[in-house]
Amino acid sequence: MLRRIPLGKMNNLRDLGGYPAGDGVTVWERFLRGDNPAGLSEQDIQWLRERDITTIVDLRSGEELARQPDQLRGQPGFLYHHCPLVGIEKLPNLEADIGRAYFEAMDRLTCVGRAMRILAAAPGGVLFHCTAGKDRTGILAMLLLSLAGVAREDILADYQISETYLAEIIQLIQLRVPDLAAFAGQSRREYLEECMDLLLDKYGSVPDYLRAAGLTDGELETLRHKLLA
Known part of the structure; x- marks a missing residue:
């Protein structure tokens, strides 16, 4: 099965399925990670419905949402949740501060806890996304894959590949915004x-972090079951 999914104008839509995890592999078509859904045809939307992707979790700020609406919001058959992951809407000025900026966003436990509880409660598959599908989306993907028992190297590789898929669009943005930081489109391990x-x-540990964020042991087990069953 394809990990990268070509839908509409999405450049970084991917499936978290197929990663070795303990004695098994993560399930396909259960959790999709991506950039903002845009340019989707009716066939694209139907493709998601046919795979029981019923829940959309939008991690962007209200300002981002106002500028670029989520095309799946209000579509029949989808449960839409606006769940801003605050703190990394904009990258820090120094590249050396990016990893700490990620962690500081995660340390706002309420934001991450709410998003992860929505993933646990979702009745079917989930598409979670931010604007580029790299930073905020990468944090949630890391938590899910860690919870499933996926190897650290595979988690880092899943994060790194965003840079490849976003390269073309970042080059276009840099032509329009010459002072954009050179590392803006990078996802270095x-x-x-x-x-x-x-x-x-x-x-x-990741489970202890998620407990601190308000998840119960039952919700953690539900997420593991969704990822691996």
């Missing part, structure tokens, strides 16, 4: 690696 190290130093 060290960014997420630092974030993961900071999380483990403070909370001990």
Whole structure:
């Protein structure tokens, strides 16, 4: 099955299925990670329905949502949740601060906890997204894959590939905005690696972090079941 999914004008829509995790692999068509749904045809939308992708979690700010509406919001058959993950709407000025900025966003436990509880309660498959599908979306993907027991190297590789898929659109943006930071479209492994190290130093493990964010053991088990069953 395809990990990268070509739908509409989405450049970074991917499936979290197929990763080795313990004695099994993560389930296909259960959790999709992506950039903002845009340019979708009726066939594209029907493709999602046919795969029981019933829940949309939008991690963007209200300002981003106003500028670029989510095309799936209000579509029949989809439950839409606006769940802003605040703190990294804009990247820091220094590249060296990106990993810490990720962690500081995660340390706002209420935001992440609400998003993860929505994923646990979703009746079918979930598409969660931000604007580019890289930073905020990458944080949630890291938490899910970690919870499933996916190897750290695979989690970092899943994060890194965003840079490849976004390269063309970032080049176009840089032509229009010459002072855009050179690292704006990058997803280097060290960014997420630092974030993961900071999380483990403070909370001990991803499950303990998610408990601190308000998830119950039952919700954690539900997420694992969705990821692996």
